[in-house]
Amino acid sequence: MTTTDDLLPAARTGTLVGYGRVSTKDQNLDRQIRALTEAGCIRVFTDKLSGKNTDRPELAACLDYLRPGDTLVVLSLDRLARSLQDLITIVGDLRRREVGFRSLHEALDTTTPGGRLVFHVFAALAEFIRELIVEGTNEGLAAARARGQRLGRPPAMDAEMVERARRLLAQPEETVSSIAKLLGVSRATLYKYVPELLAGSGAPGSPAVDQQAG
Structure with a gap:
């Protein structure tokens, strides 16, 4: 579970490392690579896989490459995460490793006070959505049982x-x-x-x- 401490801004003292992704092998990564390079990334990792795919080898290699003080840079949030909860989890893990995160399109940067505030909101929203889903599921099951409906x-x-x-x-x-x-x-x-x-x-x-x- 992501805590407040996990979302504190990380000091940017190291290298900018980029990550890009397209959904199919037919799509071109040139635009993302160019934007990340122009933003100052000295190395860019790329995947040609659907965002729904949990096995993204280059993302795993990128996360392993990062060191304390580095910053992970992406063109947009949807290039990195499969969902809001996935995003919060990844950024929280980076924070625990003292690694910053920056998204160019959304102008989010966890090394700044503004970026810290945004991820506070994101984390709270993700928790709120999770609680709504659990509450809705429990209410649906209770209503089905009350109607005598067989579950499973x-x-x-x-x-x-x-x-x-x-x-x-x-x-x-x-x-x-x-x-x-x-x-x-x-x-x-x-x-x-x-x-x-x-x-x-x-x-x-x-x-x-x-x-x-x-």
């Missing part, structure tokens, strides 16, 4: 299917495998919902003994 995954077999399986069970020519195939379920599911099959499968002459079983 639907059962593999409903009451009608179980009754049909039992009727088939009484027919000598039917086996466990044939009944399961007919109902579109696995043998394990059939045994679970029609437990008398287990008892019957051990009895000689039982009508639902699976002749294919070894």
Whole structure:
């Protein structure tokens, strides 16, 4: 969890390091690289991956390259983070390492008082959104329970299917495998919902003994 101390401004005493990203291999990184270089970055790491992709090797390499006093620079916030919470997490981690963060498009800089204030607001907003989601989810679950609605995954077999399986069970020519195939379920599911099959499968002459079983 990000704390107030995590968002204190970091003193910029070291190197500017850039990170750029485009979503597909067909897109061009030249504009981002040029802007980051003009901003003073001595090295720029780049990924050609969707922002939804959690495995961004060049971002990982960039974060590993940074040292205390350095500043990470991006063209815009969406080039770095997948969500507001992701952004807060990354910037908080940088702060704990005494690394600054700067976004050119949004003019955010955690080495300044203004940047510190903005990230205070971002962190508070992210926490507020998280609490709203949790509260809304809990209220939705409570309302569903009050209506008698079943929660979670639907059962593999409903009451009608179980009754049909039992009727088939009484027919000598039917086996466990044939009944399961007919109902579109696995043998394990059939045994679970029609437990008398287990008892019957051990009895000689039982009508639902699976002749294919070894």
